[in-house]
Amino acid sequence: MELQSMQQAEEVGTAQEMPLEEVDFLPADPPSPAARKRSSARKGLDELGNFAFTLGPTLGFLFFGAIPLVLSIFMSFTEMLNVPDLSLAKFVGLQNYISIFKDVNINTGVKGVYSSAYKTTFALLLIVPLSLALGLYVAQLINKVTKGQKFFRSVFFIPYVCSAAVISLSFRMMYDYEFGVLNDILSAMGFAKYHWLNGTKWGFLMSTIIMCVWSGIGYTAVLFQAALANVDKTYYEAASVDGASDMVVFWRITFPAISPTTGYLLTMRIIGCLQIMTETHMLAGTDGGYGIPVWPGGWWVSDTIVTHMYNMINGWVSSYGYGIASACAWVLAAVIMLITQINFRLQRRWVCYDF
């Protein structure tokens, strides 16, 4: 990537240019030892000035990234119930992790982690292949079209730019039992109306998946189309001169050529799908609102993992506590990092970067 090329450019340099490091913001070293001592002190000050430019993001990370990180490691071993007060934290060791793995909260007896993990994994397994395959399909179509390419690309990208809240609002109206479009179409075709949102929890999950795939097609299509457009046409011409069949052309030329994009999208979509929160939260709504009744199990029937963690913090149900939320977050982070590592290892086999 560009980092490596910059280092290479520094090494090679050009014939007459001096690399920037040798040109100080000060005049050259004066001969006398006292003056040399003065200028090396100034050089140190100069480096400090250079460092000062980079302070902004570094400080931001230190205060709002590193400190919460360390704090959350610490918090995951404590029990903080109902009040986010650090002075009231009780050190309990691995109890939080144990209650997560046993899926029973020791203090309140409310389950939820495993069911939300199942739901999130199910959503992941459906969303990622579908959105990647459909995105690739759309990208192929856009790539072949000469006239309306920019128009189609910008239309497909619209759902990515819109907020998930507004999209969920619109889909909630579409999924409504009595007045929604989908049930309207279903009943016109003769089927029974379907409880999209207030039926079983798997029905709700399927509705969420449909919405996530719908909004995910655009992003994947745009990235795939950019990658497809960058494939060298000479490969295709050579293949057709050699009389290659389409299957061979796809698996030997197109797929390896776009494999960096595929690998990147796969990684990003998996990480993103494991942390879905907005869509389910907005789609579930609260009791009321177009007459959707309260869930029999309460809030957490429709939850994904992150929604569950948020419920733990904000106490929409009986609040578990902030310690368990941190422990749950770390388990999720460990799973995500594990999956990403496996992903990267596997990608070394099928991703060709030098096409």
Next chain:
Amino acid sequence: MISDTFVQERKDVCKAKKAFKATYGVAIPILLLITLISGILSMLDSAPGKHTKLIAIIVFAVTFAASVALIVLNNVFSQDVNYKMYEHKINRKLPLSTYLPLTLLTILIIVPFYILFITSVKKSAEADYMDFSWWPRQGFHFDAYLGALQTNLYGINLLVSFGNSMIYAVIPCLVGLISSAAAAYGYSKLPFRGSKFLFQALLLTIMLPGCVTISSSYVLFDTIGWLKEGFPISLPLFVPACFGGIGTVMFLKEYYAGIPDDLIKAAQIDGAGKLRIFFSFMLPLGTPALIAQFILGFVGRFNDYMGPLLYINEASQYTLQVALRFLDSDPNSGRANMAAAGMIALVPVMVLYFIFQKKILSGISMSSGLKG
């Protein structure tokens, strides 16, 4: 030498492939429909037969796998290169097999937005109590917009939330952009000991998933005292973004590395200091990249849902997305009003998108770090 029979063979193969494509084009929607229906049937509890649910599950799995496979195969058979090589651009009709699926998919993408729009221009009685219709039966009425702007449930006002959203999106983005640009300038043009190490160490921090700091950030802000009532602006939403982000620094650093050093040395010779060079050279020269990053950052922060949900407790400080959610939860808010509120929430992002389309799209592909 390419013989005539060879060309004829290629033409026959291409015709056969077009027939294949036509059947695929028809088969894929049917398969997807069967998948959807069997998926729905498999979830109904009150199914007629004893084994209906099991059969539906099996059918769903099979048709799901088949549709994914067919979609991939359709990609495979989209390699039209042979056809183009030997037909020499005669008979250049609009290829229906390309435009038809594209148009259908475009309609599919537009439909939810259209429904939002149509619901917002219906009369509230029609939107709430009459069956869904694609065109308003009682004509276009814009009362819903007035009603949405005037709602004051739980102390939430749409205009105030809109203003809050804009404040939390625009100002931290701008300040953070300048901070990130300064850091990018420092990392790319100003050497100091440990600069490469520091940059790569900061890059590693992106690897950690974002969910880890939800709970502890909340506790941290509460301990600092930023979550107390009575602050005019919610500080946890405002301040962290003002420091700049590593992704922006990375993007801008690559951009600044492309600025030739001669320019900077010339300014140095004329006596400009580092700060002067930053404000007079780096910021103006980096304007395209800065605009791209600002737009992406603005869109991200304007559409952010979880942050405001976590950190804001007062109704008067809710941002637009959270306000939408709470207004939606009230059973008395009519469907038309909610749709109008949704349309209002879409407006700034849509306007920005249509003006800056090119920059957004190129910024997205560039920030993914891949070619093109």
